[in-house]
Amino acid sequence: MQNELCDRLGIEFPIFAFTHCRDVVAAVGKAGGFGVLGAVGFTPEQLAVELDxxxxxxxxxxxxxxxVIPGKYEGMGELDPVKLEAELQAHIPKEHRDFVSRILAEHDVPELPEDEKMHELLGWTAATATPQVETALEHEKVRLIANALGTPPPDIIEEIHETGRLIAALCGRADQALKHKDAGVDIVIAQGTEGGGHTGEIGSMVLWPEVIDAVAPTPVLAAGGIATGRQMAAAMAMGAAGVWTGSLWLTVEEADVPPAQMESYLSATSRDTVRSRSWTGKPCRMLRNDWTEAWAQEDTPDPLGMPLQFMVTSTAVQRGHRYPEQAREVMFNPIGQIVGRLDRVRSVKEVIYEMVEEFVEASEHLGRILED
Ligand SMILES: Cc1cc2nc3c(=O)[nH]c(=O)nc-3n(C[C@H](O)[C@H](O)[C@H](O)COP(=O)(O)O)c2cc1C
Incomplete structure (x- = not known):
């Protein structure tokens, strides 16, 4: 199943796997796909440990x-992460912090031990993401850097290209894709609204061909709602150079997902997700629960912009991971509509092999239609 992109990256299958878990990255790579580690939650030092x-x-x-360097965010232009964090903290209303404390208290989610508290401002800005890029570029086997939520800044694109790596960027609209192409991005990732995490409003079936036609001959990876070989075949029939998947890797054996959260994912249907600004400040698809419902009420605070909202909620993310049983109904569960098909735990290798097998069957099925 080799194509030009596979040859450029030295992989067997054009299956790209976004994940925050290093075990998944390694397993996907070994099974012939291309794993991509999400760096947003790591300091540069922690990222170096993961990449090593x-x-x-x-x-x-x-x-x-x-x-993650968004096209627009609060505090844009400030390049000193320490100063930026202090400056942004001053803009967070007490009302928002109190609201977070109240939701967690109502669900009996314990406080974090003092020595486990982390920075509130993680990699959501150029100031915090640029050192992550430096760390990534120190690792020889990193062949691609991807950016979410905007066109990467020109100096970052130049730096990545100078080292002979490829740069990709996600989009949810054709005009965003054109901006990426004009800036020199090598691969555009078109993510339909079905997808997990930050996502736009246009469905994959409409978005993929729009973006593919707009940026041709730049290769496009199809994202949003893909978990099977049939979906992969559909995307590639439309002209995608491969598929970029995220939700699929949350329910694999290798995923670092607490049992309570895994149960929520395995039992959810495709109707159980919502696009909500309640965690990060930008629309993000996740499981609907008491947390998303609480922020959606008329008499509760409106979520702040990025990265302020995550600075308010980062403590809730950490408390959720520390006490997943208690936090079950107020946990940050980013996942796409494909969650409805994720009903059993498989290994990464099984997932990739089943996907490839089904892709071949689907392609043969189309071939037979032509012969008949
Ligand atoms: C748990 C989770 C976290 C995500 N975080 C990021 C992120 O930090 N950066 C990014 O580029 N995309 C992120 N995404 C989006 C994925 O890169 C991918 O585009 C999306 O998952 C594709 O749709 P799917 O979930 O239907 O496979 C995330 C997705 C999920 C499910």
Missing amino acids: WIDDHIGDKPYGVDI
Whole structure:
């Protein structure tokens, strides 16, 4: 199943797997796909530890790193992360902090031990993401850097290209895709609204061909709602160079997902997600629960912009991970509508092999239609 993109990256299957879990990145690479580690939650030092680990476990396979530099955010232009965090903290209304404390208290989610509290401002800005890029570029097997939520700044594109790597960027509209192409992005990732995480309003079936036609001959990866070989075949029949998947990797054996959260994912149907600004400040698809409902009420505070909202909610993310049983109904569960098909735990290898097998069957099915 090789195509030009597979050859450029040295992979067997054009299956790209976005994940926050290093074990998944290594397993995907070893199974012939291309794992991409989401860096947003790591300090540059923690990221270096994760990438060293992947280097030691992925053999001679390549992988990627994903950063988040939005096109627009509060505090844009400030390049000192320490100053920026202090400056932004001053803009957070007490009402928002109190509201977070109240929701967590109502659900009996314990406070974090003092020594486990982390920075509130993670990699959601150029100031915090640029050092992550530096760290990524120190790792030889990193062959691709992807950026979410905007066109990467010109200096970052230049720096990545100078090292011979590829740069990709996500989009949810054709005009965003054209901006990426004009800026020199090598691969455009078109994510339909079905997808997990930050997502736009246009469905995959409409978005993919629009973006593919708009940026041709730049390769486009189809994202949003893909978990099977049939969906992959559909995307590639429309002209996608491969598929970019995220939700699929939350329910694999290798995923670092607490059992209570895994149960929520495995039992959810495709109707159970919502696009909500309640965690990060930008519309993000996740499981609907008491948290998303609380922020959607008329008499509760409106979510702040990015990155302020996440600075308010980061403590809730951490408390959710520390006490997943208690936090079950107020947990940050980013996942797409495909969650309805994710009803059993498989290994990464099984997922990739089943996907490839089904892709071949679907392609043969189309071939037979032509012969008849
Ligand atoms: C748990 C989760 C976290 C995500 N975080 C990011 C992120 O930090 N950066 C990014 O570029 N995309 C992120 N995404 C979006 C994925 O890269 C991908 O585009 C999306 O999952 C594709 O749709 P799917 O979930 O239907 O497969 C995230 C997706 C999920 C499910």
